[in-house]
Amino acid sequence: MTGDFHPAWRRWVMALLLLASAGCATVPPGTTQRQQIDPFEAWNRKVFAFNETLDDALLKPVATGYAEVVPPLARRGIGNFYANLADAWSAVNMLLQGKPVTAAEGAFRFGVNTVFGFAGVLDIASEMGYERNYGDFGQTLGVWGMDAGAYLMWPLIGPSTMRESLGLPLNYAASPMYLFNLGLAGQFGVWALQLVNTRAGLLGAGRILDDIALDKYTFIRDAYLQRRRSLIGEDDEPPAPDPSQDDPEAAPAVIPPPEPAK
C-alpha cells in the first residue's frame, strides 16, 4: 500500500460527509419507523436491483462454476486464509472496543494460524478451542456509541448503514487487497477470489432466501440491521408483547392507506 491518501477514498469520504449531513436533518413529525431507518429507500432499492442483476448475470454463474471446479477442501482453505487476515483486524477492533482479553485471544489465533496453519489456510486455533470473535470498525464505532444512522445499499458492497459506511475505508485498508503491495491487477485478483469464494459458500443460502422472503429487499435490510445490532451487543431487547393475547386497553390498529406503487 502506498503511503498517501488513496484518491478513491477521498471521493468516498466526501460522498459520506454529504450523505451524513443529509441524514442528520431532523425527522419530520408523522414519519413512520420504516421511513426513519430507511429514508433513502427509493434509491437503495435501485442499487439493490442493480446488485441483484449483476449477481444473476455474473457473480452467481461464476461462483457456481467455481464451486464445481474447486473442491470443498480447497475452498475452505482459501476461506480460512482470508478469515485469518480478518482475525487480525478483529483483534485490533476488540482492543479499540476495550476488550483486551478477547483482543489477545484474537491475536493469538492469528499468530497460531499464520505460523502453524500455513499462513492461515488451516484453522488450527479453532481446533484448539480458540473461537473466532468477529470485529470491524463499523462495529467499533457502534460500541463507542455512534448511532447506526440511515440504511444504505452500496453498489457491489451491499447492505450498510451510515455508521458502517464510515468504517468501510478503514476496513478496506486492513483487507487483503490493500495489505500487500500487489499492483492494481494483483489487488483485483485478491478481491475477486475472495468475492467468488464467499459467494460460492452462499449458493445454498441464496436459494433459501429466495423461498422465504416476501420482499427480498426488506428481508435483507431487516436481517442486516438486526445482525449488526447483535454484533454490538444490542440484542437483549425484550420481545414484543403477544398480540394474540387479549389486551382490552390496546387500541385497535388502523391499516395504513396503500402506498403509491414504486
Next chain:
Amino acid sequence: MLSRRSFVSLFLAALLASGAHAQEAPDALIMRISTDVLDAVKADKSIQAGDVRQVIVLVDAKVMPSVNFRRMTASAVGRFWRQATPEQQQRLQEEFKTLLIRTYSGALTQVKDQSVQLKPMRSKPEDDDVVVRTEVRGKGDPVQLDYRLEKTSGAWKIYDVNVLGVWLVENYRNSFAQEIGAGGIDGLIAKLADKNKAAAGKT
C-alpha cells in the same frame, strides 16, 4: 376388556407422564428436540438427498408440538392481528407455517456432521419467558441458534428463533406490515399463498 384396576393405573401413568413433560426445563426441551431432529436427519438418506417432503413430516412430528404457532404468527403480523377475523387469522397461521417449515427444512437438508451445544442460561428459575442459547457446531465457525420460549399452562413453547443474531419472526414484521399496507390482510394472505405455491412447484 381392561379391568378397573389396570384402567386406573394406566390413567395414573398417563398423568405422571404428562406431569414429567411439563416439568421439563426449557433448555432440556430444546436440547431434546435438537438432538432428536439432527439424529433423524443423519439417519435418513432421503432427507440428505434433499427430499423436503420427508423433512416436513419429521418437523411436524418432532418440532411442531413444542411451537406456539399462534403467537409466532400474531407477533409477525403485529398490531394488525386483532383486526383480522378468526378465519383470516387461521389462514395466516397456516400459510406462515408452511413458509417457515419449508425454510427450516431447506436448512436441515444441509445437515452433515453438526451437533448442538447449549450455552449458559441467563434467566432465573421462576421466569416464564426465557431465551435458550445454543450453538450448532460442525465444520467451520459455530452457528448461533437461539430460541425464545414461554411457559403457557405448564408447558414450554417456542415462539421465536434467532439465527446468527437475527430473530426470524421479528424479521418478518416489516415485510408483513408492507404487504398489509399495500393490500390489507387478505393481500398478505394471498402473497404468502403465492410464495408457498411457487416454492412447492420447485420441489
